[in-house]
Amino acid sequence: MKFRCSLFFTAMFGLVSESSFAQAVIEGRVELPKTSAAPVMIKRYEIVTKDGVLATKPPLAVVYLEGSFPRRNSTAETQMLQKDLTFAPTLLPVQTGTRVAFPNLDDTYHNIFSLSPAKRFDLGRYRPEETPIPSVVFDVPGLVTVRCDIHEHMRALILVLDTPYFAMSDPDGRFRLSGLPSGRHTLKAWLSSKTTLERPVELTRGTTLRVNVP
Amino acid sequence: MNSTSAPAKSGLLSFRIKLLGVMMLVVSGITALGLYLAQRQLATNAEQDLEREFQGEVASLHSVQKMHRAALAERCRVLARKPRIHAALEDNALDLLYPNAKDELRDLMDRKDENSDDSEVPSLHAIFYRFLDGKGTVIKPLNAKDVGELRPEEESQLTLDPVPAEGQIGYLLRRAGESDETIDEVIAMPIISNETDQPIAAIVVGVKPVELGRHRLATSIKSGIWLKGQLHLPSVANSSQAMLARAMASPDRAERSFRIELNDGPHLLFYKQLNPNSRFPPAYEICIYPLNDVLTRQRQLRWQILGSGGILLLGAFAVSHFASARLSTPVTKLAHDSAENRAERERAEAALEKTSKDLQRSARFSANTSHQLKTPVAVLRAGLEKLRTHENLTCEGREEIAVLIHQTFRITSIIEDLLLLSQMDAGRLQIAFSTVNLSHLLEAQMDDLSALPDGVEAEVESDCGDVHIAGEKHYVALIIQNLLENARKYNRPGGRIRISCREEGDWAILMIGNTGRSIPSPVREHIFERFHRGCVGEDIAGHGLGLNLARELARLHGGDLRLLRSDEDWTEFEVRFRLSRQVAMIGGRVS
Numbered sequence: 001m002k003f004r005c006s007l008f009f010t011a012m013f014g015l016v017s018e019s020s021f022a023q024a025v026i027e028g029r030v031e032l033p034k035t036s037a038a039p040v041m042i043k044r045y046e047i048v049t050k051d052g053v054l055a056t057k058p059p060l061a062v063v064y065l066e067g068s069f070p071r072r073n074s075t076a077e078t079q080m081l082q083k084d085l086t087f088a089p090t091l092l093p094v095q096t097g098t099r100v101a102f103p104n105l106d107d108t109y110h111n112i113f114s115l116s117p118a119k120r121f122d123l124g125r126y127r128p129e130e131t132p133i134p135s136v137v138f139d140v141p142g143l144v145t146v147r148c149d150i151h152e153h154m155r156a157l158i159l160v161l162d163t164p165y166f167a168m169s170d171p172d173g174r175f176r177l178s179g180l181p182s183g184r185h186t187l188k189a190w191l192s193s194k195t196t197l198e199r200p201v202e203l204t205r206g207t208t209l210r211v212n213v214p
Numbered sequence: 215m216n217s218t219s220a221p222a223k224s225g226l227l228s229f230r231i232k233l234l235g236v237m238m239l240v241v242s243g244i245t246a247l248g249l250y251l252a253q254r255q256l257a258t259n260a261e262q263d264l265e266r267e268f269q270g271e272v273a274s275l276h277s278v279q280k281m282h283r284a285a286l287a288e289r290c291r292v293l294a295r296k297p298r299i300h301a302a303l304e305d306n307a308l309d310l311l312y313p314n315a316k317d318e319l320r321d322l323m324d325r326k327d328e329n330s331d332d333s334e335v336p337s338l339h340a341i342f343y344r345f346l347d348g349k350g351t352v353i354k355p356l357n358a359k360d361v362g363e364l365r366p367e368e369e370s371q372l373t374l375d376p377v378p379a380e381g382q383i384g385y386l387l388r389r390a391g392e393s394d395e396t397i398d399e400v401i402a403m404p405i406i407s408n409e410t411d412q413p414i415a416a417i418v419v420g421v422k423p424v425e426l427g428r429h430r431l432a433t434s435i436k437s438g439i440w441l442k443g444q445l446h447l448p449s450v451a452n453s454s455q456a457m458l459a460r461a462m463a464s465p466d467r468a469e470r471s472f473r474i475e476l477n478d479g480p481h482l483l484f485y486k487q488l489n490p491n492s493r494f495p496p497a498y499e500i501c502i503y504p505l506n507d508v509l510t511r512q513r514q515l516r517w518q519i520l521g522s523g524g525i526l527l528l529g530a531f532a533v534s535h536f537a538s539a540r541l542s543t544p545v546t547k548l549a550h551d552s553a554e555n556r557a558e559r560e561r562a563e564a565a566l567e568k569t570s571k572d573l574q575r576s577a578r579f580s581a582n583t584s585h586q587l588k589t590p591v592a593v594l595r596a597g598l599e600k601l602r603t604h605e606n607l608t609c610e611g612r613e614e615i616a617v618l619i620h621q622t623f624r625i626t627s628i629i630e631d632l633l634l635l636s637q638m639d640a641g642r643l644q645i646a647f648s649t650v651n652l653s654h655l656l657e658a659q660m661d662d663l664s665a666l667p668d669g670v671e672a673e674v675e676s677d678c679g680d681v682h683i684a685g686e687k688h689y690v691a692l693i694i695q696n697l698l699e700n701a702r703k704y705n706r707p708g709g710r711i712r713i714s715c716r717e718e719g720d721w722a723i724l725m726i727g728n729t730g731r732s733i734p735s736p737v738r739e740h741i742f743e744r745f746h747r748g749c750v751g752e753d754i755a756g757h758g759l760g761l762n763l764a765r766e767l768a769r770l771h772g773g774d775l776r777l778l779r780s781d782e783d784w785t786e787f788e789v790r791f792r793l794s795r796q797v798a799m800i801g802g803r804v805s
Contacts, residue, residue, distance in 0.1 A: 145304070
């Protein structure tokens, strides 16, 4: 568990700390859709479909800054685990060109595949101790639904973004983006496969902007 | 008898003919009714049999359809659980739908020809299949060869907007060439998301329709499908097809049967909707049964029934003839008897009339005779009286004449008695009832008796109270006189006469007894007969009319006279009269 968390946080904040000119910070809160579900005690989210719309349950938001930023040369790497017949995390934002590995931590086979237009792949069946760990590079922005062909209920979303500046909200919708470049940008908040909210922002070096979406 | 027999005979004949006619009418009516009922029963039975056959076949068809649907639904459930299918539909990767489903549906398309034709249970082997997307439109396959080729217009007929929530059955007319048409059964099954329970897509499978009557022996029965105003019945001639199409132009009910006249004779047509409650266009199974055989059979049966009816009629004729003869026998007898009776009655009436006339004639005759006799007797007596007074007569001569005069009195008495009797016989004697004092009458009669000249001495005892009776004095006196004269006449010398009378209820009873020889019992019955004189007393004067007259008169008075006893020197008669208080009641004419 500790290993998984550390990986997760490395993936989240590694990008931010590396940025040399990122000085500005945006803090705020995204108004998440109301849900009747009890507050999540263990951090476990499901991907639900309703009328063809995919979202997490309970709701979470991915907040990111859109603009023309220089592309990164090296390929970043992150992981999406399969453990206890679920994906972890269930919602994973990555920058374009990121390689995502899918380690199998269960005692059974999994067959990870996706038919999403943003990335079609099929990793085939593999066992937990399979090496190298099967991985996929996501090079087209978009939403990718990841499934297991063996376990029909397993589902995860990978949100491929063309920006290095993104963050996940907490269950209350609060977020913080730091090390942002100054200038006029668009702040976007992904809520579901259908809903992405956006606000224009103007950032100046060394300041912290408070933005609530919407 | 002879005169009545001719009309009786003709009447009998007409009775027999009528009876025969009615019986024949009844028998013919029953035969006709039987014929009609049997024919109708036959026709109804034949149609019912055909309809039952048709319904049975359609039912088996429906059961096959149900099996198909169940099998397909199961397949769809499996498909819906397949993450790849789900993903292809949900992630809009429709191009991958057919390749991903290929593995799952491979056996669906696999045709095991060597089995399918012979197997009793139809297998779900598809000719084609297509997926419908969430909106119900057909998802075009990349490679139609794998999923069965369809023309674009055929493919577009599979669209179901929106995608159905339940299985639907339809029929698809396909043309392979200009003339070659086939109809495929189409089953649409929704693929229901196991997550949301909503139909996210559907699969449409085309299968070969179950042929009706595959095992039917009668090949003349034709079945086909009526779909969207078009008839698919290849084995029927074109002209007949047009007639059928007209008849089926607007099927108003889900099922029906009617008769239809086609080119090759009358047919019975059944139709039944194959896909009720389906969103595909309605299709009807049609069966045409030629009725020629049935009609031929009906004709045969009609002749048979007619024949047997004729035989029955003949038999009935014989039976009714016999029966009418039997039934008319008592009538004949009755008629005969009545004729005889009538003749007899007429005879009796004639005899009666004759008798009555004779009687009247005889009564008249005796009355006339009596009158005519009386006159010469009176003349004779007057002559004799005159002669007795003649001076020249000797004493003996006078005696002789006195006897002769006495005889004339006797003759007169007989004539009077005869007159009276003849009046009674003719029913002309009427009693003028009044109250008669019987005791006074008796005293007077006893005085007369003692005054009689023959000088028979007898002691007379009388025991009479004051009794009044109803009667006519003259005739009552006559009765008493007759009885008293007898009592004196048949008495022995020195004998007794006892007269007593008493009242008993409504009756006055007068008893007159005398001593003397008794009447022998064989004679007793006859003493009251006319002109009978007892065997006793040949020496005693009498003419045998007295007792008869007395009894007749007593009966005319409503009473009677009878011999009470006659033995041991004692003979006693009893006369009864009604007491006078009953005069009013008896009144009128007694005859």
